[in-house]
Amino acid sequence: EVIFRHDGTVDKFIGDAVLAVFGSPDPDPQQHQKAVRAAVAMQEAVRATSQLRAARSEVSCKVRIGLHCGEVFHGFVGGADRLEFTVIGDAVNRACRFCEAAGEGEILISQDVFQHVFTS
Helix, strand or coil: CHHHHCCEEEEEEECCEEEEEECCCCCCCCHHHHHHHHHHHHHHHHHHHHHHHHHCCCCCCCCCEEECCCCCEEEEEECCCCEEEEEECHHHHHHHHHHHHCCCCCEEECHHHHHHHHCC
16 A cells, blocks of 8 residues: 555565565656655554554564665566566666665665665
8 A cells, every 4th residue: 555655566476575666667757755755654554563463462573675776677578378567677686685685674775766865
């Protein structure tokens, strides 16, 4: 819900991860800012939910978020048996690495994202 509220798209779920995309398939000049806002809102939602669950002695969790930007191929990938709209490219792989490097409850953004959001 948070991703959609910030004009993002859920590309796919991969194990315990979510690949979200901003600025695709339609270009969005605010895509970087929206991605950062969505990440902050996601962490806030997870914290609030975890506090409620902990108060009921239920399992809670913390998430790691990594943000990167760059050129990707976006379109339909696959064949006759399986076809899906997705994004592929080095920027997707680097976003995954930033996510893996983030600590629990953290948002780790790349220098590229930082420059788009905080220096322009």
